[in-house]
Amino acid sequence: MTTLTELHIGDSLHSIVLDPVSRLDLIKYAGASGDFNPIHTIDEEAENAGLPGIIAHGMWTMGNLAKLFSNLYEIGFIEEYKIRFKGMVLLNDVITLQADLIEKKEDRYFFKVAATNQSGKEAISGEVIFKVF
Amino acid sequence: MFNESIGKRSKPVINIVERGAVKKFALSIGDPHPIFIDEEIGRQSRYGTNIAPPTFPRVFDFGTIESLNLPSKGLIHGEQIYRYNRPLKVGEEITCYTEVKDYYEKKGKQGEMGFLAFKNYGTDAKGEIVFTAEQLVIINETIRRMVMSK
Numbered sequence: 338m339t340t341l342t343e344l345h346i347g348d349s350l351h352s353i354v355l356d357p358v359s360r361l362d363l364i365k366y367a368g369a370s371g372d373f374n375p376i377h378t379i380d381e382e383a384e385n386a387g388l389p390g391i392i393a394h395g396m397w398t399m400g401n402l403a404k405l406f407s408n409l410y411e412i413g414f415i416e417e418y419k420i421r422f423k424g425m426v427l428l429n430d431v432i433t434l435q436a437d438l439i440e441k442k443e444d445r446y447f448f449k450v451a452a453t454n455q456s457g458k459e460a461i462s463g464e465v466i467f468k469v470f
Numbered sequence: 471m472f473n474e475s476i477g478k479r480s481k482p483v484i485n486i487v488e489r490g491a492v493k494k495f496a497l498s499i500g501d502p503h504p505i506f507i508d509e510e511i512g513r514q515s516r517y518g519t520n521i522a523p524p525t526f527p528r529v530f531d532f533g534t535i536e537s538l539n540l541p542s543k544g545l546i547h548g549e550q551i552y553r554y555n556r557p558l559k560v561g562e563e564i565t566c567y568t569e570v571k572d573y574y575e576k577k578g579k580q581g582e583m584g585f586l587a588f589k590n591y592g593t594d595a596k597g598e599i600v601f602t603a604e605q606l607v608i609i610n611e612t613i614r615r616m617v618m619s620k
Contacts, residue, residue: 355500362498369491369498370528374543386544395547400499400525407503407523410557411516415524419551470516 341409341446341469350405350436350448357429358393366397393426398452398461405436405450406467413469416445420463424454431455436465444469472538472573472586472609480533482567485592487558491529492522499523512560521557527603532568532590540586540607548585549606558600564592571604584609 344350363377372394375382383391399420406415426432432452440447446469451462496506504511505521512520558564572587590603 362500365498369495372528376543396525396528396550397499399550400495400523400528401501403524404499404501404503407501407505410503410505410521414521414557415552415554417551417553418524419549421549422547 341412341467344438344446346438346440348438353405353434355401355432355434357431358426360391360428363391363393363397366394370394370396372396388425390427395422395461398426398432401432402434402450402452402461405434406465409467413467415465416468417464417466420461422461424458424460426454426460432460472584475535475538475570476573477570478535478538479569480535480567482565483531483533485530485564485566487522487526487560487562487564489520489560492520492526492560495526495529496523499525517557517559520560522560524552524554526558527552527590527592527601530564530566530592532566535568535570538570544610546608546610547605548608549604551604552601554601555599563595564600566590566592580610
């Protein structure tokens, strides 16, 4: 793995492709987070809400995206994590997690981050400021 | 009527960064990194204990804001911003509360939309802020009418 200090502007952290989104993923997240909004787990509820089917919790996707940084906690931490929820994540979607370094200022590394689906459409995107100790 | 809630805060609630909850949460986002769940790795780390993933505050109880009646269904999560002074440590007590920062309306494709901005706070035993979490919730016209007619 490339260490953070070796990264140059425009470089990316190692991207991750998630397994296709399953109902069990969302049931587990509902239980772990306490967010039991039924549009994330029950088909009828999602359809009644005018959705094509159950959709992932936005925070599930945001939670997943942060794991690009989990190997780096010995040298720093996520100081700011800012996300815009842009598109729905449906069952069986294949999500790719990406982080590109856009700026470096002393002890702060600014990343553009995104989770995109199999069609290349962004489900969420935003910025991470990683601060080194 | 959401306007009336601007500036209102919830009563603070004490939450514990519970080891089991952190593990379950880390697993649920497919991130069982040892820094979150392996006790020995936690002890040897610079934090002296395990830490929680940055979106873990989703689990916390931030209390309720009096007279703010949000429907349990039909809200859209628009934006989320976490800011940390340091990571959350497993086992520590965090006092949490929430505040309504703003409310405004905008005309969109699906009629008038309401935008409700919350800011959540988490402070440690010394009273220092560990994190804040800002959240923008979008409420569409149909839901707003339902709430108002109550």
